[in-house]
Amino acid sequence: MTDAxxxxxxxxxxxxxxxxxxxxxxxxxIEDSPTPARSSGWVPSQLARELQxxxxxLACPDPWLRAPLAGGGALELWRDMARSxxxxxxxxxxDAERWPRFCExxxxxxxxxxxxxxxxxxxxxxxxxxxxVRRLGRTAMEDLxxxxxxxxxxxxxxxxxxxxxxxxxxxxxxRDLQQGPRSAGTAFRLLHYHAGSPTGVFRxxxxxxxxLLRSRPGVTLRAAKAARIGVRGGRVTSxxxxxxxxxxxxxxxxxxxxxxxxTELVEPGWLDPDLARAVRRIRARGVAMKLALELxxxxxxxxxxxxxxxxxxxxxxxxxxxxxxxxxPWIDIVADGKQAEAHVQYAPSGKANAALGATLxxxxxxxxxxxxxxxxxxxxxxxPHQAELALDQALWMRPLPELAGYRTPIGGLWLCGPAMHPAxxxxxxxxxxxxxxxxx
Amino acid sequence: MKRYDVIIVGGGHNGLACAAxxxxxxxxxxxxxxxxxxxxxxxxxxxxxxxxxxxxxxVVSLLRPEIIRExxxxxxxxxxxxxxxxxxxLQNGDYLAQWSDHDQNRRELARHSVRDAEAYDExxxxxHRMARAIxxxxxxxxxxxxxxxxxxxxxxWRLGRYFRGMAQKDxxxxxxxxxxxxxxxxxxxxxxxxxxxTKSASGIIGTLLGPRxxxxxxxxxxxxxxxxxxxFRAWGFAKGGNGSVSAAIAAAAQAHGADIRTQAxxxxxxxxxxxxxxxxxxxxxxxxxPIVISGADPRRTFLGLVGEQHLPDEFLAAIRRYKFRGSxxxxxxxxxxxxxxxxxxxxxxxLRGAVSISxxxxxxxxxxxxxxxxxxxxxxxxxxxxxxxxxxxxxxxxxxxxxxxVQYAPYHLNGGWSDARREQLxxxxxxTLAEYAPNLKSAILHRQVVTPADIERIVGLSEGNIFQGxxxxxxMFFLRPAPAWARYRTPIDGLYQCGSGTHPGGGVMGASGRxxxxxxxxxxx
Numbered sequence: 009m010t011d012a013x014x015x016x017x018x019x020x021x022x023x024x025x026x027x028x029x030x031x032x033x034x035x036x037x038i039e040d041s042p043t044p045a046r047s048s049g050w051v052p053s054q055l056a057r058e059l060q061x062x063x064x065x066l067a068c069p070d071p072w073l074r075a076p077l078a079g080g081g082a083l084e085l086w087r088d089m090a091r092s093x094x095x096x097x098x099x100x101x102x103d104a105e106r107w108p109r110f111c112e113x114x115x116x117x118x119x120x121x122x123x124x125x126x127x128x129x130x131x132x133x134x135x136x137x138x139x140x141v142r143r144l145g146r147t148a149m150e151d152l153x154x155x156x157x158x159x160x161x162x163x164x165x166x167x168x169x170x171x172x173x174x175x176x177x178x179x180x181x182x183r184d185l186q187q188g189p190r191s192a193g194t195a196f197r198l199l200h201y202h203a204g205s206p207t208g209v210f211r212x213x214x215x216x217x218x219x220l221l222r223s224r225p226g227v228t229l230r231a232a233k234a235a236r237i238g239v240r241g242g243r244v245t246s247x248x249x250x251x252x253x254x255x256x257x258x259x260x261x262x263x264x265x266x267x268x269x270x271t272e273l274v275e276p277g278w279l280d281p282d283l284a285r286a287v288r289r290i291r292a293r294g295v296a297m298k299l300a301l302e303l304x305x306x307x308x309x310x311x312x313x314x315x316x317x318x319x320x321x322x323x324x325x326x327x328x329x330x331x332x333x334x335x336x337p338w339i340d341i342v343a344d345g346k347q348a349e350a351h352v353q354y355a356p357s358g359k360a361n362a363a364l365g366a367t368l369x370x371x372x373x374x375x376x377x378x379x380x381x382x383x384x385x386x387x388x389x390x391x392p393h394q395a396e397l398a399l400d401q402a403l404w405m406r407p408l409p410e411l412a413g414y415r416t417p418i419g420g421l422w423l424c425g426p427a428m429h430p431a432x433x434x435x436x437x438x439x440x441x442x443x444x445x446x447x448x
Numbered sequence: 449m450k451r452y453d454v455i456i457v458g459g460g461h462n463g464l465a466c467a468a469x470x471x472x473x474x475x476x477x478x479x480x481x482x483x484x485x486x487x488x489x490x491x492x493x494x495x496x497x498x499x500x501x502x503x504x505x506x507v508v509s510l511l512r513p514e515i516i517r518e519x520x521x522x523x524x525x526x527x528x529x530x531x532x533x534x535x536x537x538l539q540n541g542d543y544l545a546q547w548s549d550h551d552q553n554r555r556e557l558a559r560h561s562v563r564d565a566e567a568y569d570e571x572x573x574x575x576h577r578m579a580r581a582i583x584x585x586x587x588x589x590x591x592x593x594x595x596x597x598x599x600x601x602x603x604x605w606r607l608g609r610y611f612r613g614m615a616q617k618d619x620x621x622x623x624x625x626x627x628x629x630x631x632x633x634x635x636x637x638x639x640x641x642x643x644x645x646t647k648s649a650s651g652i653i654g655t656l657l658g659p660r661x662x663x664x665x666x667x668x669x670x671x672x673x674x675x676x677x678x679x680f681r682a683w684g685f686a687k688g689g690n691g692s693v694s695a696a697i698a699a700a701a702q703a704h705g706a707d708i709r710t711q712a713x714x715x716x717x718x719x720x721x722x723x724x725x726x727x728x729x730x731x732x733x734x735x736x737x738p739i740v741i742s743g744a745d746p747r748r749t750f751l752g753l754v755g756e757q758h759l760p761d762e763f764l765a766a767i768r769r770y771k772f773r774g775s776x777x778x779x780x781x782x783x784x785x786x787x788x789x790x791x792x793x794x795x796x797x798x799l800r801g802a803v804s805i806s807x808x809x810x811x812x813x814x815x816x817x818x819x820x821x822x823x824x825x826x827x828x829x830x831x832x833x834x835x836x837x838x839x840x841x842x843x844x845x846x847x848x849x850x851x852x853x854v855q856y857a858p859y860h861l862n863g864g865w866s867d868a869r870r871e872q873l874x875x876x877x878x879x880t881l882a883e884y885a886p887n888l889k890s891a892i893l894h895r896q897v898v899t900p901a902d903i904e905r906i907v908g909l910s911e912g913n914i915f916q917g918x919x920x921x922x923x924m925f926f927l928r929p930a931p932a933w934a935r936y937r938t939p940i941d942g943l944y945q946c947g948s949g950t951h952p953g954g955g956v957m958g959a960s961g962r963x964x965x966x967x968x969x970x971x972x973x
Contacts, residue, residue, distance in 0.1 A: 132616075133611045135608070150927075154927055162771070192627075192921060193627060409616070
């Protein structure tokens with residue numbers, strides 16, 4: 009089989025590389041940045057089976073959400089529904105009674121989304137898609153039409169009265185998005201992060217998917233940076249590395265952002281000017297500061313979500329609209345022993361700094377030894393999804409309708425990064441590789 | 449006593465249009481209007497001696513051309529005077545003007561940005577195409593996508609076929625318009641702040657959303673919908689004020705034999721055995737008819753006039769969560785002289801068009817920020833017209849009337865609306881506008897301030913929402929006003945809705961009234 013080069017050794021690049029290798033390709037992976045130790049997001053059993061990921065370790069903190077209350081104590085949401093209900097009851101009996109019903113109501117929508125996420129995006133007027141939606145039954149179907157375009161604040165206001173509960177849930181819906189909880193379409197994102205989790209858990213799983221695949225034989229890893237993708241007669245011919253080495257390839261799969269792949273690595277002349285313009289317009293604003301924390305002693309909690317009310321989250325968003333870091337951001341911290349990772353939103357890219365982070369976190373996390381800003385070379389402007397996951401850049405629109413099928417107008421050049429559908433680590437690479445193999 | 453086939457509750461423009469179509473088809477129709485004149489929010493009134501105002505809605509932009517044609521509205525007195533321009537005064541003393549004359553417009557845009565002038569035509573073409581694509585949907589009674597009834601399936605299939613017939617590229621462009629914010633959408637096309645601000649303003653009208661809120665791009669289309677019908681321009685005045693629109697439709701209805709009774713408030717819709725049988729008037733009189741149609745908004749209709757005990761729980765839940773959140777106010781001024789804008793002090797053609805206080809997207813977004821937390825915008829967005837410039841009969845000789853549409857003035861104001869807060873709103877508006885037209889304050893003879901609470905009290909629109917419910921994606925098409933009940937029918941047999949709270953809703957469009965009549969007549973429009 010032909011030589012394939014995968015640019016990028018993240019979860020998506022590695023999943024694509026190994027699937028192609030299993031199909032007989034000789035694959036080289038250009039490791040242009042270190043493979044992350046943990047990948048965030050659902051790893052469906054179908055993927056685990058195909059790649060024989062027997063030693064995959066999935067993790068989700070339990071309680072998956074812990075939000076301290078103003079008067080002491082904390083709201084805790086557990087995998088165990090009954091324990092969540094117990095905790096919510098301390099805030100509101102009405103919310104406690106509604107929590108299981110809310111979770112049940114979201115479950116069929118999650119199932120539909122999971123099915124959509126295992127495949128390339130459907131066509132907007134795909135009859136099979138329409139029929140699948142119809143099969144959900146009346147309630148779920150109406151929920152789908154109504155909830156996807158809703159502001160998450162409105163959805164949560166319909167169900168709950170407790171500020172802390174609503175705000176903590178809303179943080180998942182606006183995570184890494186330059187929108188506030190009152191912005192339309194954020195309810196969709198609550199479901200997005202719900203994919204792959206059991207009913208009642210809205211925090212995405214993490215896994216060792218990328219790290220596991222990196223240590224696995226079958227593909228050649230090469231630590232280098234791609235400088236250019238060679239194209240002749242509208243087809244890829246090679247990948248040129250920084251330093252001048254050239255790898256011949258008739259198949260190039262790029263995990264890099266579409267803008268970098270199509271307007272920097274490829275000579276822009278190969279692209280239709282309209283498409284080139286659209287690629288440059290893909291929104292990929294980073295809005296969160298990610299910090300690695302080193303603690304004096306192991307934390308007594310596994311997660312900590314600091315977001316007192318929907319209005320607080322909304323006000324934090326107001327700052328970033330005008331290019332400022334939030335004076336009072338919402339914060340989500342996941343701790344593992346003496347290590348912790350904090351997500352501080354909103355802070356526009358360029359405004360992140362460790363000192364600011366330490367000041368914001370210091371009050372809540374005593375005993376911080378060191379705070380470092382996590383930066384990722386694959387995240388343009390600091391956006392981990394590479395293309396903001398909003399309704400106009402999701403599903404059949406992701407990242408652009410012209411590129412939603414993972415293929416590019418250049419023969420043999422494919423996109424497999426997080427900018428692609430479904431924006432879950434590993435699954436973009438999975439669908440991309442399957443489309444490549446299907447096309448052969 | 450005369451027997452009627454149909455009783456219509458509410459003589460707003462939609463109720464009247466519905467009446468006209470039903471009467472035209474031979475039904476005996478009675479329209480009951482609570483106030484002393486018809487029109488609902490589309491009405492004119494001599495508020496101050498000699499000064500006539502379109503007190504609430506003030507321009508005609510979306511009135512469906514088929515209604516004008518089929519009801520022969522010009523013959524019944526409708527005369528539209530086109531608005532030729534939009535002037536956006538800027539804080540630095542300059543301005544941006546948009547003209548209906550293509551070349552003049554291009555020159556003006558190029559003065560600010562050559563790139564924008566170039567992009568403008570292409571943008572206009574795309575939006576025209578999109579507007580043309582969705583125009584047929586305005587006439588459709590939205591089917592129930594979850595139903596298995598043959599008729600619903602047939603209509604769904606037709607709808608699916610319609611969309612499948614569209615070019616992929618257009619479908620995607622439409623999806624973007626539906627899901628993006630006006631600000632993001634315009635950023636893809638233009639760089640000029642004043643142009644983006646003024647264009648995005650059309651996306652926020654009537655909603656409690658800012659230009660950076662997703663879902664606001666769609667309303668940009670409305671500006672291109674009227675223009676393309678070729679009957680008249682997108683924006684215009686009705687001679688005599690917007691009451692003339694209602695008066696013309698009422699005259700058409702009466703010419704077809706409909707009866708209209710004013711000062712006839714309906715206090716209750718009679719339901720017996722899940723069937724509407726008539727209405728009870730404020731005075732206690734009962735009027736019977738096999739069909740009752742409500743032009744009132746869904747909350748007033750179902751929670752007020754019908755009563756919860758007659759309705760299924762799920763439907764009630766949908767009506768209760770249906771969002772209004774009025775955010776718009778009006779300030780009507782009687783002026784002793786024309787305003788002199790610092791950027792263009794002399795009277796000129798710009799005063800015959802709209803003046804938009806929307807210097808940038810950020811300006812509008814900040815105005816929204818205030819309202820989001822329950823306050824009146826400290827520096828509001830304003831859309832201003834001077835009807836007396838086009839129709840001198842609106843004011844005494846040499847004097848003028850000015851209509852100022854204001855946003856945001858949230859219905860759910862912190863502390864609630866009061867006389868003092870109303871005056872505070874009036875002062876904010878006048879102070880802000882006087883920064884651009886310094887002679888304004890001394891020119892004011894009279895001032896009328898209409899808050900969302902006033903709109904609710906006077907016209908009966910819940911929470912003062914000018915569209916009878918927010919036009920957001922989750923309240924549109926299949927879902928307006930409630931899932932499974934978007935076809936103008938209701939869970940009560942013989943009870944129908946024809947107001948803006950049904951598809952397509954919003955604006956002085958008349959489409960809801962016409963569609964409801966068509967649904968009742970069983971005709972496919």
